[in-house]
Amino acid sequence: MEEHDTVNLMRLMSDESIHSSLSSDSCEYYQTEIFDQLPSIQASRLEQSKQGLFEACEASQGGQEPGENISHGHLSRGPKDKASTQPLKNLAMCIQGKRDARDRRRMEISNIGFWESWRQSQSINKKRVLAQMGGALKGLMPWQHTLRTINGRFGVGVKAYFVFLRYLVYLNLLHCALTWGFILGPTTFYGRGNSSAPLRFGGNDSVLDFFLGSGYLDRSPVFFSFYTRGSLNLPCLNTPLLYLAGILTILFLSLIMVIRRTVVGYKHTWILGKRYSVNVSYKIFCGWDFSIQDPASATLKRSFIRNDLKLFLEEQSFSLREAQRTLQQKVRLYLLRFILNLLVLSLLGGAFYLIHFATTKSQAESSIEHHWMVSLVLEYLPPITINFVNLFLPHMFRKISSFEDYSFTMQVNATLVRSIVLKLASLGIYLFFVFHTTKSQPCRENKFGREMYKLCNFNFLATFCSAFLLNYPMKLLQEKYPSSLLTRLLGKRYFLIPFNVLDLVYSQTVSWVGVYYCPLLPLIGTVTLMATFYIKKFTVLRCCVAEEKIFRGSSSSVLFHLMLLLGLVMAAVTLGFNFYTQDIKMSSCGPFGNGESVFNVTGVCVASLPSPARTALRYLSSEAFALPLILAEVIILTSYVSRGRANQKAIERLKDMLVMSSSDKRFLVKQHATILRRQRDTSRVRAAAIKEDTPHNRSKVPSSTHTN
Numbered sequence: 055m056e057e058h059d060t061v062n063l064m065r066l067m068s069d070e071s072i073h074s075s076l077s078s079d080s081c082e083y084y085q086t087e088i089f090d091q092l093p094s095i096q097a098s099r100l101e102q103s104k105q106g107l108f109e110a111c112e113a114s115q116g117g118q119e120p121g122e123n124i125s126h127g128h129l130s131r132g133p134k135d136k137a138s139t140q141p142l143k144n145l146a147m148c149i150q151g152k153r154d155a156r157d158r159r160r161m162e163i164s165n166i167g168f169w170e171s172w173r174q175s176q177s178i179n180k181k182r183v184l185a186q187m188g189g190a191l192k193g194l195m196p197w198q199h200t201l202r203t204i205n206g207r208f209g210v211g212v213k214a215y216f217v218f219l220r221y222l223v224y225l226n227l228l229h230c231a232l233t234w235g236f237i238l239g240p241t242t243f244y245g246r247g248n249s250s251a252p253l254r255f256g257g258n259d260s261v262l263d264f265f266l267g268s269g270y271l272d273r274s275p276v277f278f279s280f281y282t283r284g285s286l287n288l289p290c291l292n293t294p295l296l297y298l299a300g301i302l303t304i305l306f307l308s309l310i311m312v313i314r315r316t317v318v319g320y321k322h323t324w325i326l327g328k329r330y331s332v333n334v335s336y337k338i339f340c341g342w343d344f345s346i347q348d349p350a351s352a353t354l355k356r357s358f359i360r361n362d363l364k365l366f367l368e369e370q371s372f373s374l375r376e377a378q379r380t381l382q383q384k385v386r387l388y389l390l391r392f393i394l395n396l397l398v399l400s401l402l403g404g405a406f407y408l409i410h411f412a413t414t415k416s417q418a419e420s421s422i423e424h425h426w427m428v429s430l431v432l433e434y435l436p437p438i439t440i441n442f443v444n445l446f447l448p449h450m451f452r453k454i455s456s457f458e459d460y461s462f463t464m465q466v467n468a469t470l471v472r473s474i475v476l477k478l479a480s481l482g483i484y485l486f487f488v489f490h491t492t493k494s495q496p497c498r499e500n501k502f503g504r505e506m507y508k509l510c511n512f513n514f515l516a517t518f519c520s521a522f523l524l525n526y527p528m529k530l531l532q533e534k535y536p537s538s539l540l541t542r543l544l545g546k547r548y549f550l551i552p553f554n555v556l557d558l559v560y561s562q563t564v565s566w567v568g569v570y571y572c573p574l575l576p577l578i579g580t581v582t583l584m585a586t587f588y589i590k591k592f593t594v595l596r597c598c599v600a601e602e603k604i605f606r607g608s609s610s611s612v613l614f615h616l617m618l619l620l621g622l623v624m625a626a627v628t629l630g631f632n633f634y635t636q637d638i639k640m641s642s643c644g645p646f647g648n649g650e651s652v653f654n655v656t657g658v659c660v661a662s663l664p665s666p667a668r669t670a671l672r673y674l675s676s677e678a679f680a681l682p683l684i685l686a687e688v689i690i691l692t693s694y695v696s697r698g699r700a701n702q703k704a705i706e707r708l709k710d711m712l713v714m715s716s717s718d719k720r721f722l723v724k725q726h727a728t729i730l731r732r733q734r735d736t737s738r739v740r741a742a743a744i745k746e747d748t749p750h751n752r753s754k755v756p757s758s759t760h761t762n
């Protein structure tokens with residue numbers, strides 16, 4: 055051990071490293087010598103020695119030689135197969151070791167032959183090209199530069215809103231493709247039948263039809279009644295079945311995508327939640343990107359790190375304050391929260407009654423002749439009421455949540471939950487009254503589709519007016535008269551993430567609910583969402599300032615998708631109720647117009663199938679299929695639970711490895727400090743010895759001269 059301590063650590067400069075006299079054997083010996091002393095290796099050797107002793111006992115009992123498996127106890131330090139494909143700059147070894155590795159690779163290439171070497175080089179080049187293409191495609195994603203700018207100035211929460219908006223644009227584009235493939239495409243190629251009149255603009259049509267969804271627009275491909283049976287009229291391939299398959303495919307794929315994003319976000323939140331302690335030193339010392347060359351990008355990156363640290367300090371301060379609460383303070387706080395929740399329920403009840411009054415008033419006055427402006431206001435009275443309620447009540451919920459003494463992220467989430475209950479419940483009440491009032495009307499599907507069309511249009515109109523008629527004039531007033539009384543009363547404009555997210559969820563829910571009655575609603579939603587992106591970008595960058603408190607976008611994005619899932623469930627319930635009413639009362643227009651329903655069309659298709667297919671379908675829809683289905687679900691859930699437990703054990707092992715790696719670092723630093731201290735002590739002893747020898751020699755020189 056004393057011999058190990060006398061190892062001299064040298065830092066070779068660039069010129070010395072080129073002409074280094076260290077051989078590969080000495081380099082490997084030095085690495086092995088330090089490697090054997092690490093605490094992690096000592097711990098692993100202790101476990102391996104115990105395991106080897108146990109295996110030796112078993113081998114002696116079974117007649118096997120004890121020394122046969124001794125080599126398994128030794129920890130292999132040879133190069134792994136994965137390291138042979140890594141670049142030399144990524145390998146953790148000295149310069150001479152990298153030179154030897156390069157020579158070994160060249161020797162291996164010369165030994166495997168020309169064609170095998172060419173195949174490997176082509177495979178490596180292919181991987182590099184694919185990696186570069188992937189990076190280039192990521193750079194071509196829409197609004198990427200805008201997202202980086204918003205992230206640097208306003209934090210990750212505002213960026214999460216715009217990422218969520220971009221995701222909805224992609225989702226609606228997928229819906230548009232499915233609508234064209236299943237509904238609009240077959241109708242275009244195979245026609246609408248001989249009895250269908252050509253689509254023309256004229257007669258009693260006016261420009262107001264594009265706002266009300268009546269007249270020309272009522273006869274267009276926008277609504278349900280346009281899609282009638284054409285020349286495509288096979289038993290299992292016709293317009294009604296394709297229409298039904300397209301709507302069900304849209305809802306099913308939306309369900310899969312939303313659930314997947316929710317689960318992935320929840321796993322990310324679970325890993326980075328309370329079970330993971332954020333290392334502030336990592337954020338400070340390792341959070342900077344040294345590849346940044348642009349000053350603007352450096353400013354954005356600095357702002358992002360500052361916002362992240364502000365969020366962390368805010369959460370730590372709230373956790374400390376929450377831990378110091380007494381029992382009396384907790385009881386008082388819970389009582390206050392109970393009273394405030396009763397206030398929230400009363401506000402929700404008043405909002406629902408107001409929506410009911412507006413809906414009944416609009417339906418009662420629609421049959422009376424009025425001026426065109428009054429008729430337009432009466433037609434849009436329910437959407438106006440719903441948007442008015444959804445505009446003011448969330449602000450009241452935000453004020454209420456500020457008195458409940460939650461953390462800032464929890465305040466945002468509580469406001470989101472209450473506001474989404476308000477929005478979805480108000481939409482559900484409106485749908486119920488529309489169903490009730492249009493029950494006896496001819497082609498009630500078109501009437502219902504017009505209501506969804508008006509809701510979608512008015513929601514976008516409210517977004518446009520809020521940006522350019524409210525926020526922007528207020529910003530101009532603050533810039534021109536910064537010291538006026540009105541400017542001080544209005545205060546600064548902030549981008550309130552909960553309310554903007556609720557608008558997106560509400561508009562997407564309207565699109566899902568109305569896609570059966572208005573198949574082109576996803577196309578309208580795509581256009582309005584893209585316009586909304588640029589409107590909100592202008593609002594954020596021109597009219598708003600960054601909030602002093604920010605919240606994490608990861609946990610909030612999970613809540614965003616969970617609210618989307620609730621909207622999708624509402625759309626599925628609405629569609630199921632429509633199928634049930636269609637079975638009771640046949641539709642008079644659209645693909646199911648000739649006394650048909652969803653169940654009749656599917657029944658005719660099933661009856662035309664061969665006997666084995668009918669038998670299989672009957673078995674799949676019978677109760678006998680429930681048992682194997684439940685068994686398959688049990689097996690799948692068991693496999694997922696087992697994999698989750700295995701992943702949990704792997705996480706625990708990785709945590710132990712992190713602890714041991716920190717122990718190794720401390721050990722190496724201690725060894726290095728000990729060696730340096732011994733070197734300094736040795737140099738001091740030598741210097742003292744030289745000083746003592748020098749006067750003694752000088753005293754001997756004059757005496758010898760005198761003798762001579």
